Amino acid sequence: MPIGDVLPEISVLVSAVVLLLAxxxxxxxxxxxxxxxxxxxxxxxxxxxxxxxxxxxxxxxAGVWALDGASxxxxxxxxxxxxxxxxxxxxxxxSDRRHGExxxxxxxxxxGAMLLAGAADLLQLVMAVLLSSVTGxxxxxxxxxxxxxxxxxxxxxxxxxxTNTLLMIGVTLLFGLFGSTDYAQIAKAATxxxxxxxxxxxxxxxVGVAFKLAAVPAHTWMPDVSEGAPPPAAAFLTVAPKIGAxxxxxxxxxxxxxxxxxxxxxxxxxxxxxxxxxxxxxxxQSDVRRLLGWSSISQSGYALMAVTAVGLNAQAIPAxxxxxxxxxxxxxxxxxxxxxxxxxxxxxxxxxxxxARPGIAAVLVVSFLSLVGIxxxxxxxxxxxxxxxxxxAGYAWLAVIAVINTVVSLVYYLxxxxxxxxxxxxxxVPVLGxxxxxxxxxxxxxTIGLGILAEPLWSELGRVMLLP
Amino acid sequence: MLTLTILVxxxxxxxxxxxxxxxxxxxxxxxxxxxxxxxxxxxxxxDTGAGAPVFQWVESYPWIPSLGVGWRMGVDGIAxxxxxxxxxLFVATIAWxxxxxxxxxxxxxxxxxxEAVSLGVFLTLDLLLFYVFFDLSLVGLFFLIGRWGHxxxxxxxxKFFVYTFAGSLAMLLAIIALVLTTDPVTFDMRExxxxxxxxxxxxxxxxxxxxxxxxLGIKTPFVPLHxxxxxxxxxxxxxxxxxxxxxxxxxxxYGLIRIPFSMMSATFARYAFALGIVAVVSILWGALVAxxxxxxxxxxxxxxxxxxxxxxxxxxxxxxLVGGGEQAARQMALTGATVEMVAHxxxxxxxxxxxxxxxxRGREYDLQTYGGLAQVAPRLTGFAVxxxxxxxxxxxxxxxxxxxQIFVGTFGVYPWLAAIGLxxxxxxxxxxxxMLQQLxxxxxxxxxxxxxxLGRVETRLLAVLAVLVVVIGIYPVWLLTLINSTTAVLxxxx
Numbered sequence: 001m002p003i004g005d006v007l008p009e010i011s012v013l014v015s016a017v018v019l020l021l022a023x024x025x026x027x028x029x030x031x032x033x034x035x036x037x038x039x040x041x042x043x044x045x046x047x048x049x050x051x052x053x054x055x056x057x058x059x060x061x062a063g064v065w066a067l068d069g070a071s072x073x074x075x076x077x078x079x080x081x082x083x084x085x086x087x088x089x090x091x092x093x094x095s096d097r098r099h100g101e102x103x104x105x106x107x108x109x110x111x112g113a114m115l116l117a118g119a120a121d122l123l124q125l126v127m128a129v130l131l132s133s134v135t136g137x138x139x140x141x142x143x144x145x146x147x148x149x150x151x152x153x154x155x156x157x158x159x160x161x162x163t164n165t166l167l168m169i170g171v172t173l174l175f176g177l178f179g180s181t182d183y184a185q186i187a188k189a190a191t192x193x194x195x196x197x198x199x200x201x202x203x204x205x206x207v208g209v210a211f212k213l214a215a216v217p218a219h220t221w222m223p224d225v226s227e228g229a230p231p232p233a234a235a236f237l238t239v240a241p242k243i244g245a246x247x248x249x250x251x252x253x254x255x256x257x258x259x260x261x262x263x264x265x266x267x268x269x270x271x272x273x274x275x276x277x278x279x280x281x282x283x284x285q286s287d288v289r290r291l292l293g294w295s296s297i298s299q300s301g302y303a304l305m306a307v308t309a310v311g312l313n314a315q316a317i318p319a320x321x322x323x324x325x326x327x328x329x330x331x332x333x334x335x336x337x338x339x340x341x342x343x344x345x346x347x348x349x350x351x352x353x354x355x356a357r358p359g360i361a362a363v364l365v366v367s368f369l370s371l372v373g374i375x376x377x378x379x380x381x382x383x384x385x386x387x388x389x390x391x392x393a394g395y396a397w398l399a400v401i402a403v404i405n406t407v408v409s410l411v412y413y414l415x416x417x418x419x420x421x422x423x424x425x426x427x428x429v430p431v432l433g434x435x436x437x438x439x440x441x442x443x444x445x446x447t448i449g450l451g452i453l454a455e456p457l458w459s460e461l462g463r464v465m466l467l468p
Numbered sequence: 469m470l471t472l473t474i475l476v477x478x479x480x481x482x483x484x485x486x487x488x489x490x491x492x493x494x495x496x497x498x499x500x501x502x503x504x505x506x507x508x509x510x511x512x513x514x515d516t517g518a519g520a521p522v523f524q525w526v527e528s529y530p531w532i533p534s535l536g537v538g539w540r541m542g543v544d545g546i547a548x549x550x551x552x553x554x555x556x557l558f559v560a561t562i563a564w565x566x567x568x569x570x571x572x573x574x575x576x577x578x579x580x581x582x583e584a585v586s587l588g589v590f591l592t593l594d595l596l597l598f599y600v601f602f603d604l605s606l607v608g609l610f611f612l613i614g615r616w617g618h619x620x621x622x623x624x625x626x627k628f629f630v631y632t633f634a635g636s637l638a639m640l641l642a643i644i645a646l647v648l649t650t651d652p653v654t655f656d657m658r659e660x661x662x663x664x665x666x667x668x669x670x671x672x673x674x675x676x677x678x679x680x681x682x683x684l685g686i687k688t689p690f691v692p693l694h695x696x697x698x699x700x701x702x703x704x705x706x707x708x709x710x711x712x713x714x715x716x717x718x719x720x721x722y723g724l725i726r727i728p729f730s731m732m733s734a735t736f737a738r739y740a741f742a743l744g745i746v747a748v749v750s751i752l753w754g755a756l757v758a759x760x761x762x763x764x765x766x767x768x769x770x771x772x773x774x775x776x777x778x779x780x781x782x783x784x785x786x787x788x789l790v791g792g793g794e795q796a797a798r799q800m801a802l803t804g805a806t807v808e809m810v811a812h813x814x815x816x817x818x819x820x821x822x823x824x825x826x827x828x829r830g831r832e833y834d835l836q837t838y839g840g841l842a843q844v845a846p847r848l849t850g851f852a853v854x855x856x857x858x859x860x861x862x863x864x865x866x867x868x869x870x871x872x873q874i875f876v877g878t879f880g881v882y883p884w885l886a887a888i889g890l891x892x893x894x895x896x897x898x899x900x901x902x903m904l905q906q907l908x909x910x911x912x913x914x915x916x917x918x919x920x921x922l923g924r925v926e927t928r929l930l931a932v933l934a935v936l937v938v939v940i941g942i943y944p945v946w947l948l949t950l951i952n953s954t955t956a957v958l959x960x961x962x
Binding site for chain 2: 369372374375376380381384387388391392396399400403404406407410411414415418421422454455458459462
C-alpha cells in the first residue's frame with residue numbers, strides 16, 4: 001500500500017486523535033496550548049503536502065485517490081485556512097469547557113475537506129462529504145447553550161441529511177449504470193451511456209456536492225451557520241469545505257463527455273442561480289454575519305463559472321484555484337474582523353468603527369473590496385482569471401451575468417463600509433486579543449499580496465493538472 | 469520618472485497619516501505639487517518634431533508576465549496635456565482651504581491617493597493597469613464624497629460608486645474580449661494599437677466597442693448614462709466636485725481616444741456617426757436641462773454633460789474615416805476635443821471651487837436666494853464671470869479655442885451634426901448669463917449683506933487657473949504643438 005501518498009492526511013488524523021486525548025487530560029485553562037499543537041500539526045501536514053508537488057500527477061490506491069496539482073494546491077489551501085481559523089479560536093473559546101476538543105474537531109473537518117479535493121471515486125467522495133458534514137454540524141452547534149448556534153447546527157444537519165441521501169441515490173444510480181464507482185472506469189464507460197439516466201444520477205451527485213459548496217439548491221444552511229456558529233467556526237465552514245467541494249465537483253463532472261451528458265449547462269445554471277440568489281439575499285441584510293453568509297453563497301456561484309469552463313481551456317483550473325485562494329484570504333479576513341470585534345454583528349453597531357478601531361475598519365475595507373474584485377487586491381486577479389477563462393471558453397454571457405452580480409454585490413458591501421466610515425461612534429468597541437489580531441492581519445496581508453504579487457503563484461498554478 | 473509621478477503621491481497618502489494635523493495641508497501641497505513639477509519637466513523634454521516616437525518617457529517593468537500584464541508607463545501629447553492639467557487642478561484643490569471636519573489627515577490622504585491613481589489612468593500604457601487605476605479612482609472619490617460631503621452624501625457616494633463601477637466592469641469585459649484576440653495575450657497598449665486585433669471581426673468588434681462605449685460613456689458621461697452625475701456633484705465637497713468634473717470625467721473621453729479610437733479604428737469608424745449623434749444629444753440635452761436648474765451646482769454639473777458632448781463630437785468626427793481622408797479636418801476635430809478636455813478641466817474646476825465658496829459662506833445652492841453679490845464680493849464676481857464666459861465659449865478664452873476647432877473640424881466630416889451642435893453653444897450662453905445675473909447683479913438680499921469675499925489663498929488659486937484659461941485663449945500655440953504632434957499620427961496624417 002502506498003501509505004506515503006496519504007501522509008499529510010494521516011498526520012492530520014493522528015494529530016486530531018492526540019489533541020483529543022490531550023484535551024481530556026489537560027486542565028481547561030491550559031487548553032490554549034493545544035492551539036499551538038494544532039498549528040504545528042497543520043504545518044507538518046502542509047510540508048508533507050508540498051513535498052508531493054514535485055512528483056508526477058497520478059492516481060493511487062487503485063485509482064480512488066488523485067495526487068495532481070489541483071488536489072495538492074487545494075489541500076495546501078485548506079491547511080492554510082484551517083491554520084488561520086485555529087489562530088482565531090483560543091481567545092474565543094477561553095471559557096468554554098470543551099475548548100480543547102474543538103481543535104480535534106476542526107482538524108477532522110479539515111481532513112474531510114482535503115479528502116473531497118482528492119476524491120477520484122464515488123464512494124471516496126461520499127466518505128469525504130460525510131466526514132466533512134458530520135464534523136461541520138458539530139462545529140456549527142458548538143455553543144450548545146446558545147439557541148442560535150443550535151439552530152444553525154440543526155438547519156445545517158437537516159439540509160445535509162437530505163442532500164447526503166440524494167448524493168447516495170445518485171451514486172447508486174451511476175454505479176448501476178456503469179458498473180464501477182471509479183472515475184477512470186466511469187469515464188471509459190460514459191461515452192455510450194443512457195443519457196437521461198446518467199444526467200439524473202450526475203445531477204443528484206452534484207446536488208450532494210453543492211451542499212458542501214453552499215451552492216443552489218443546497219445553500220440555505222449557509223446564512224444560519226454564518227450567523228449562529230462561533231465566528232472562528234463560521235470562518236472555517238464558509239471557506240474550507242468549499243475549496244474541497246469545488247475541486248471535487250470539477251473532477252466529477254469532467255469524467256463525463258460534455259456531448260453525451262450535458263453537464264455544462266447544468267453547472268452554468270447553478271452558477272447563475274447561486275450568484276444571483278446569494279446576492280439578492282445579502283442585499284437586505286442588516287446583520288453582518290448573515291450578510292457574509294449570503295455573500296459567501298454568491299462567491300460559490302463565481303467559482304462555479306470556472307467549473308463550467310473546465311476542459312475547454314487550460315486556465316480554468318488555475319483560475320478556480322486562484323479565485324478560491326483569494327476568496328479564502330478575503331473571507332477569512334472579514335470573519336477575523338468580526339471575531340476580533342467579539343462577534344459584533346448588528347449593522348447599526350458598526351457605526352463609526354473607523355474612529356475607534358481604524359485598523360479593523362481598514363481590514364474590512366480591504367476584504368470587502370477584494371470580495372467585490374477591486375484592483376489590485378487578490379479578489380480582482382481571481383475574478384479577472386475567471387472572466388478570462390469563461391470568455392475564452394465561449395461563455396461570455398456567463399461573464400456578463402457575473403458582472404451584473406458583482407455590481408449588485410458592491411451595494412451591500414458598501415452598506416457596511418458606509419456606516420463604518422461615515423457614521424458616528426456610540427459606545428466603546430471591545431476587541432478579543434492578540435491571537436485573533438495576528439490572524440486578522442495575516443489574512444489581510446495575504447489578500448493584498450495575492451493581488452500585487454500574483455505572478456509567482458499564478459505561473460505556478462498554470463502547470464496544474466486535473467486527473468483523471 | 470512617470471512612475472515617480474504616481475508613487476510620490478501614493479506613498480505620500482500613507483505618510484501623511486503620521487503628520488501633525490496642523491501641518492497636514494502644507495505637506496499635502498508639497499507632495500501634490502511634485503507630480504506637477506515632474507510632468508512639466510516631461511513636457512519640456514517631450515519631442516514634438518516630425519518622426520519623433522508617439523509614446524515618450526516610456527518605462528516598463530513586468531508585473532504578471534504570464535498574463536501579459538506589466539507596469540508600463542509612457543505619454544503621448546494628449547496624455548501629457550491632460551495629465552499636466554490634472555496635476556495642476558489637484559494642487560489647486562489640495563491647497564484650497566477646505567472644511568476637513570476635524571479629520572485633515574484622512575482628507576488629504578484620500579486626495580493624494582486620488583491624485584496618484586488619476587494620473588495613473590493618463591500615464592499608463594498597460595490596458596489592465598488602466599483599469600486598475602480607473603477603478604481605484606472610484607474608491608478614492610467614494611470616501612471623499614461620503615465622508616466630507618453634505619446633504620445626503622452617503623447615498624450620493626453609494627450611487628456614484630455603484631453606477632460608475634457598473635461602467636468599469638462593462639469596460640473590463642470589453643478589455644478581456646479585446647486582448648484575448650491576441651496571441652500570446654498582452655495588455656500592452658502599444659502592441660494593441662500596432663496590431664489592431666479586431667480588424668475584420670464584425671460582431672465581436674461591435675460588442676467590444678459597445679462595452680467600451682458603455683463603460684467610458686458612464687464616466688464621461690453621455691446622455692442617457694449621466695444620471696449619477698448631478699447627485700454626486702451636489703453632495704460632494706467643493707474641491708472633490710472640482711476633481712470629479714475636472715479630472716475624472718476626462719478619463720471617459722481620454723479612454724475613448726486611447727482605446728477604441730486607437731486600437732480598433734476600423735470598428736470605431738463604422739459606428740462613429742452613431743457616437744456623433746449621441747454627442748449632439750448630450751450637447752443639447754445637457755444645455756437644456758442645465759438651463760432648467762435652480763440649483764447652482766446642478767446647473768454647472770449639467771453643463772459638464774454639455775461640454776463633454778463637444779469633446780465626444782470631436783472624437784467621433786476624427787474617427788469617422790480610417791486612413792488619410794479629410795485628414796486636416798479630422799485632426800483639427802481631435803485636437804479640439806483634447807483642448808476641450810484641458811479647458812473644461814480648468815474652467816469647470818474653477819466653477820466648482822466657486823460653488824464651494826457659496827456653500828461655505830451660505831450653506832445654500834438655490835440661485836433664487838442670491839442676488840447683488842457683486843457689491844460685497846467683487847473678487848468672487850470677477851472670477852465667476854471670467855470662468856462663465858470661458859465656459860460659454862467667448863473668443864479670447866480657452867473654451868473658444870477648443871470649440872472652434874471641434875466645430876470647424878466636424879463641419880468637414882459631419883456638417884449637419886456640427887450645425888445642430890452649434891445650437892448648444894447658444895443655450896449655454898443664455899444659461900450662464902442668466903446665472904451670473906441672478907447671483908451677482910440686482911438687489912442684494914439682507915441675509916447676504918455680510919457675505920465675505922474670497923480670501924487670499926482662494927484668490928491666488930483661482931487666479932492661477934484663470935490666467936491659464938486666458939493664456940490658452942490668447943496664445944494656445946504651446947499647447948496645440950504638443951497635442952498636434954499626436955493627433956496628426958492618430959488621424960493618419962504625415
